[in-house]
Amino acid sequence: MNPLENFRMAFESLWGNKLRSFLALLGIVIGVFAVTAMISLGQMATAGITQDLEAIAGRSIFVQPNFNEGQDFSTAPIREEDILALQTLPAAVIPQLFTSAQYEARPGTRRSIQLQGTPGDLPRLDPTNKLAKGRYFSEAEARGGLAVAVLSDRAARDLFPGREAVGQVARLFYPNGARLELTVVGVLQPPGGLFGGLGAAATVYVPNELIWNTSPTARKGQYDFVVLSLKKGADARQVTRQAQRIFESRYGKGKYQIASTESFQDTLRSITLILQALLGAIAGLSLLVGGIGIMNIMLVSVTERTREIGLRKALGATSSQIRQQFLIEAVVLTLVGGLLGVVLAAGLLLVITATVPFFKVFILNPATVLLALAVSALVGLFFGVWPAARAAALDPIEALRYE
Amino acid sequence: MAPDNRPVVQMRGVTKIYRSGSGSRTVEVRALAGVDLSIYPGEYVALMGPSGSGKSTLMHIIGLLDTPTEGEYWLGGEPVRGLSEAQLARIRNQRVGFVFQAFFLLPRLTALHNVALPLVYRGLPAAERLKRARAALEAVGLGDRLDHLPSELSGGQKQRVAIARALVQEPDLLLADEPTGNLDSRSSDEILGLFDALHRQGKTIVMVTHEPDVGARAQRIVRLRDGRVAEGGMV
Numbered sequence: 001m002n003p004l005e006n007f008r009m010a011f012e013s014l015w016g017n018k019l020r021s022f023l024a025l026l027g028i029v030i031g032v033f034a035v036t037a038m039i040s041l042g043q044m045a046t047a048g049i050t051q052d053l054e055a056i057a058g059r060s061i062f063v064q065p066n067f068n069e070g071q072d073f074s075t076a077p078i079r080e081e082d083i084l085a086l087q088t089l090p091a092a093v094i095p096q097l098f099t100s101a102q103y104e105a106r107p108g109t110r111r112s113i114q115l116q117g118t119p120g121d122l123p124r125l126d127p128t129n130k131l132a133k134g135r136y137f138s139e140a141e142a143r144g145g146l147a148v149a150v151l152s153d154r155a156a157r158d159l160f161p162g163r164e165a166v167g168q169v170a171r172l173f174y175p176n177g178a179r180l181e182l183t184v185v186g187v188l189q190p191p192g193g194l195f196g197g198l199g200a201a202a203t204v205y206v207p208n209e210l211i212w213n214t215s216p217t218a219r220k221g222q223y224d225f226v227v228l229s230l231k232k233g234a235d236a237r238q239v240t241r242q243a244q245r246i247f248e249s250r251y252g253k254g255k256y257q258i259a260s261t262e263s264f265q266d267t268l269r270s271i272t273l274i275l276q277a278l279l280g281a282i283a284g285l286s287l288l289v290g291g292i293g294i295m296n297i298m299l300v301s302v303t304e305r306t307r308e309i310g311l312r313k314a315l316g317a318t319s320s321q322i323r324q325q326f327l328i329e330a331v332v333l334t335l336v337g338g339l340l341g342v343v344l345a346a347g348l349l350l351v352i353t354a355t356v357p358f359f360k361v362f363i364l365n366p367a368t369v370l371l372a373l374a375v376s377a378l379v380g381l382f383f384g385v386w387p388a389a390r391a392a393a394l395d396p397i398e399a400l401r402y403e
Numbered sequence: 404m405a406p407d408n409r410p411v412v413q414m415r416g417v418t419k420i421y422r423s424g425s426g427s428r429t430v431e432v433r434a435l436a437g438v439d440l441s442i443y444p445g446e447y448v449a450l451m452g453p454s455g456s457g458k459s460t461l462m463h464i465i466g467l468l469d470t471p472t473e474g475e476y477w478l479g480g481e482p483v484r485g486l487s488e489a490q491l492a493r494i495r496n497q498r499v500g501f502v503f504q505a506f507f508l509l510p511r512l513t514a515l516h517n518v519a520l521p522l523v524y525r526g527l528p529a530a531e532r533l534k535r536a537r538a539a540l541e542a543v544g545l546g547d548r549l550d551h552l553p554s555e556l557s558g559g560q561k562q563r564v565a566i567a568r569a570l571v572q573e574p575d576l577l578l579a580d581e582p583t584g585n586l587d588s589r590s591s592d593e594i595l596g597l598f599d600a601l602h603r604q605g606k607t608i609v610m611v612t613h614e615p616d617v618g619a620r621a622q623r624i625v626r627l628r629d630g631r632v633a634e635g636g637m638v
Binding site for chain 2: 005009012013016307308310311312313314315316317318319320321396397400
């Protein structure tokens with residue numbers, strides 16, 4: 001008797017008990033659905049994170065004083081000579097200052113806003129900064145420390161709600177009360193994607209020189225933060241090491257934190273992987289529960305069909321043929337469940353890619369599908385062994401007498 | 404039918420002992436105590452006896468659903484002793500056609516597929532199975548009921564499907580266990596008529612029954628009493 005025959009018989013028998021078969025394989029459907037969706041979502045998330053990170057930060061290296069040492073910006077600043085040293089590397093060097101200021105939201109109500117010093121012509125140095133309106137202040141304006149400002153999308157909305165910001169004068173106050181009047185020359189595009197939230201702060205970009213000249217805390221020639229925007233073809237790891245060497249030779253180990261976006265990506269990727277493994281384990285548990293459900297229903301089926309088994313043996317079926325029949329029935333059951341689970345997962349992934357902006361690409365690897373189906377078949381095989389053995393061991397005389 | 408033919412069934416001193424319990428509380432039941440029996444090709448034998456006489460056990464042993472504890476049994480001249488479970492299953496499939504009191508048709512299969520079922524285990528291709536099954540159903544007068552489910556058939560028709568299922572195996576031996584036990588008298592007559600016809604065609608039939616008028620239609624009656632052949636063993 002050929003195996004195809006067994007598959008046909010299995011389908012017939014499962015089809016004859018549609019509702020029960022469906023309920024029995026529901027556990028497998030859910031388990032395979034969860035595993036498949038989890039793996040694919042993980043892959044889609046990794047792809048999304050990589051893309052988003054690239055969009056917001058490009059390929060960059062960040063240098064800042066290490067806070068773990070109990071310092072603040074003023075005790076371990078980045079100096080002009082460090083910047084000069086960094087300029088030997090294959091990257092655009094963007095030294096920056098951070099300070100906070102306030103603005104008058106309504107008469108008598110002041111709100112905080114971030115004031116960020118940059119060199120002139122920032123979008124050219126770091127293409128991830130894109131202008132929505134107006135222009136960025138030029139290098140000459142920056143060097144001259146002119147009172148010009150470019151606003152982040154959020155800052156434009158906060159400072160000039162419902163109005164065109166470019167051409168307006170923004171009035172800011174330092175914590176000590178000193179006033180700063182800035183002519184707005186441009187507005188940046190809001191950052192997109194998952195990290196949009198991070199970049200969506202209300203930030204006023206002004207020349208570094210201006211902050212040195214006006215801030216009560218900033219000291220001329222000292223920076224808080226440097227971004228190295230890598231040139232095409234530059235190796236992030238290598239440049240990171242070179243930058244590290246520059247700072248270590250000058251200040252010793254551990255004073256500065258130097259990291260590339262690629263190392264962020266690695267971190268994010270390993271976080272996704274851990275999450276995937278955790279969720280995958282939970283999904284695996286549901287497969288186990290589903291498998292036990294299959295075993296249960298197969299045991300019931302064997303008991304119910306005792307007379308059928310007896311008859312088949314009387315007609316010449318061997319024990320191993322009976323065992324095969326029930327094993328294949330279990331495998332068909334779980335395979336159908338696995339297929340349904342994969343289809344459902346694919347549906348969910350399609351809906352997610354269509355509706356959640358972060359997930360841009362639909363990923364369902366053939367390897368994932370194959371794995372899901374192989375696992376469901378194995379679950380059927382594993383949990384079908386005992387019921388099938390019980391069916392095979394039935395004594396035909398007893399089985400035929402069974403009421 | 405000539406007695407010098409090689410017997411289909413030949414038994415010498417067949418004994419069956421059932422043990423239950425364990426240790427000192429083991430209970431032995433001697434269902435058969437030395438049966439000698441010969442059945443020749445073309446014979447129509449009724450196996451009779453009160454309940455507990457061992458006729459069910461004897462039928463199971465004849466049909467290879469059970470094996471003797473002691474004694475020798477040749478089916479179609481082949482000794483049965485020492486055969487494996489799989490070998491017994493194969494011989495059952497090829498030499499013995501069962502007809503049961505309760506029909507034992509699979510409820511979700513049509514008459515045609517029920518009849519074709521034993522041939523599945525013979526490894527025949529589907530087309531061949533169905534061709535033979537159709538012929539067998541036509542032979543029992545159910546050529547117009549091929550695609551009916553058992554639930555759509557009367558008791559007599561069900562039993563005829565079961566007989567067709569036995570005939571499709573082209574067995575050495577038709578083994579019927581109270582085949583009219585679940586039928587009304589009209590259907591009983593119909594089924595017994597069919598067995599008479601099969602006997603006339605030269606089929607070898609062993610029918611277990613406790614009804615004297617059913618047994619009377621057989622050519623020979625083998626009576627069992629207390630696990631022994633009381634009459635008709637004809638060795």
